[in-house]
Amino acid sequence: MKPARRRRNGAVIAAIGMLVLAAAGTLLHVYRHPTLDAGTAPTLDIIDAQRAVVGQYHTPSAEEIASLGNADAVMLGRRLLNETARLLPDNVGNDLNCNSCHMAEGKRPFGNHYLNTGGGSYPRYMTRPGREIGLVERINGCLQRSMNGTPLARDAPQMRAMLEYMAWLSRTVPDGARVAAAGEGPIDSSLRPDRTRGHALYAAQCAACHGDNGEGRRDGSGDIAFPPLWGERSFNIGAGMARLYKAASFVKHNMPPAASRAPPLGQQVMPDQDAVDIADYFIHQPRPDFTGKGKDWPHDPKPKDARY
Structure with missing residues (x-):
């Protein structure tokens, strides 16, 4: 090969290499610092x-x-809810984040949304503690139960940031009004579960993401992508997700998470019986205990699907 041609070929190869490295660097930056927003709900009535x-x-x-005056706090709250285990390692005792259960950054109807949470829904009476509680206590309950961890101080900047994010979501809702969106989808609670069938359905439909042994899946950076459904790194027995019909409702209306029910490409939502059977299988697998469970439902009847 002539020297001039060799130089030209070498320059081309070097240029291609630089383009590949630049593209890889861009992809890595986007992956580690995502700017994409969660999918949003359609327009809803107030x-x-x-x-x-x-x-x-x-x-x-x-x-x-x-554009907000409190943009830093709201963005921190958004990150904390998405990356709770990473950003609050002293308070989270497993591999779950808040948004493992509050889908699409708390924006999805039937997905345990936050659309009304920061807009006057608290304080409110709840039967499990048997008294009126505020939003701070509600968040700390999730840290202690769903994330098997410890509460945040009421005045902690991280707590304030999560409250700011939830308030931002409902900032356009007038006082005394609410977004007409159910937090949980309907499920037929008269159905009796078949745990053996649930095991088979789990293996066919859920294990690819949540693992054959419920251990969850991590992404390329080591962060949990799909949360564990049982074992020491999952939610404890005191969590709402440990209850049969709550778990079944979540499974029916939110799994798989990328699915859409909206036409023209929306999928058929799974039958109630399938959701009940799958939920019954995974909630009865081994998981951490909750030491405060004896104080639950002190005045009101326990739900029929309570685990203790």
Whole structure:
């Protein structure tokens, strides 16, 4: 090969190499510092105390946060809810994040959304503690139960940031009104579970993401991508997800997480019986105990699917 041609070929190869490295660096930056927003819900009605429609709710995009006076706090709250285990290692005792159960950054109807959480839903009476509780206590309950960890101080900056994020989601909702979106989807609680069938359905439909032994799956950076459903790194027996029909409702209306029920490409939601059988299988696998369970439902009847 002539020297001039060799130099030209070498320059081409070097240029290609630089392009590949630049592309790889860009992909790594996007992966480690994601800017994509969670999928948002369709436009929803805002209703008053008499259930009259008083407005329309448009789920906000994370891009809007930058224009807020408290943008840093709201963005920190968003990150904490998405990356709870990584950012609060002293308070999270397993491999779950808040948004493992609160789908699409708390924006998804039927997915345990936050759309009304920061807009006057608390304080409220809850039967499990048997008293009125505020939002701080509700968040700490999730840290202690769903994440098998320890509570945050009421005035901790991380707690304040999560409250700011939830308040941002409902900032356009008038006082005394709420977004007409159910937090949990309906499920037929008269169905009796078949745990053996649930095991088979889990293996066919769930194990690819959550693992054959419920251990969950990690991404390329080592962060949990799909949370563990049982074992020492999963939610404890005191979590709401340890209850049969709560878990079945979540499975039916949110799994698989990338599925959409909206036409024209929406999928058929799984039958109630399948969801009940799958839930019955995984909630009865070994998981951590909850030391405070003896104090639950002190005044009100226990739900029929309570585990203790």
